[in-house]
Amino acid sequence: MRFGVLGTGMVGKAIASRLVEVGHEVCMGSRTADNEEATSWASGAGDSAAHGTFADAAAFGEVLFNCTGGMVSVAACEAAGEDNIGDKVLIDVSNPLDFSHGMPPSLSVANTDSVGEQLQRRFPSARVVKSLNTMNCSVMVNPSALPGHHNVFVSGDDADAKKAVRGILGQFGWPEAAVIDLGDIKSARGAEALVLFWVFLRGALGDNQFNLGVVPPPALPSSA
Numbered sequence: 561m562r563f564g565v566l567g568t569g570m571v572g573k574a575i576a577s578r579l580v581e582v583g584h585e586v587c588m589g590s591r592t593a594d595n596e597e598a599t600s601w602a603s604g605a606g607d608s609a610a611h612g613t614f615a616d617a618a619a620f621g622e623v624l625f626n627c628t629g630g631m632v633s634v635a636a637c638e639a640a641g642e643d644n645i646g647d648k649v650l651i652d653v654s655n656p657l658d659f660s661h662g663m664p665p666s667l668s669v670a671n672t673d674s675v676g677e678q679l680q681r682r683f684p685s686a687r688v689v690k691s692l693n694t695m696n697c698s699v700m701v702n703p704s705a706l707p708g709h710h711n712v713f714v715s716g717d718d719a720d721a722k723k724a725v726r727g728i729l730g731q732f733g734w735p736e737a738a739v740i741d742l743g744d745i746k747s748a749r750g751a752e753a754l755v756l757f758w759v760f761l762r763g764a765l766g767d768n769q770f771n772l773g774v775v776p777p778p779a780l781p782s783s784a
């Protein structure tokens with residue numbers, strides 16, 4: 561399958577590399593056609609890797625990943641082009657972290673809105689699925705690097721899109737049972753709010769190689 565990865569940072573590179581590794585073709589997009597990070601990634605990632613502008617990547621991909629900063633994600637997707645995005649599945653990995661006042665960061669959008677919802681409102685035909693934003697990017701693409709049970713979340717309005725994303729998560733190595741469907745795109749508020757907790761956990765643990773695991777409720781007795 562062809563993927564467009566919007567974003568040339570560590571997340572874009574981790575996801576793009578993993579997609580190529582599991583057999584897909586990837587175009588990595590940037591604000592400029594000659595972005596150094598994208599050029600260097602594409603030249604080292606083999607024949608299935610290409611790079612270009614956000615619009616090139618969005619036109620190329622059958623499925624798109626938004627791996628840009630949460631505060632600029634709408635602008636990045638606008639540069640990608642509404643026609644190029646169309647009704648494609650747009651997997652939003654961003655977090656609305658605002659470091660403009662230093663540490664700790666704040667959220668540029670929260671409580672009553674989220675980047676996932678902003679994208680869904682701005683691109684109503686797109687099928688936005690929020691996922692993978694609650695962990696470090698190396699864990700996103702290699703969940704088995706962490707021992708034991710831990711989870712990844714999906715939020716989105718379109719059931720088929722979430723099914724497609726579950727399939728991609730499976731290719732990344734996520735067991736089906738580790739994927740928790742939080743609900744419609746409004747539930748991205750919860751997934752994005754977790755990032756502040758993540759930032760403090762990272763400080764407490766002194767490492768970013770961790771993830772959240774949810775202990776499920778015990779099964780209800782059959783008479784309940």
Ligand SMILES: NC(=O)c1ccc[n+]([C@@H]2O[C@H](COP(=O)([O-])OP(=O)(O)OC[C@H]3O[C@@H](n4cnc5c(N)ncnc54)[C@H](OP(=O)(O)O)[C@@H]3O)[C@@H](O)[C@H]2O)c1
Pocket residue numbers: 566567568569570571572589590591592595627628629630632635636653654655656657692693694695696697698
């Ligand atoms: N780091 C992690 O492990 C991690 C984990 C979970 C979620 N996230 C989230 O994943 C996203 C990507 O993180 P990252 O650290 O890889 O990259 P990043 O530095 O947050 O974002 C890089 C991308 O943002 C684009 N960008 C910057 N300013 C822009 C603007 N004004 N308009 C349009 N695009 C702009 C850059 O474009 P150019 O290519 O043109 O420079 C680049 O492609 C973020 O939202 C982050 O919060 C990160």
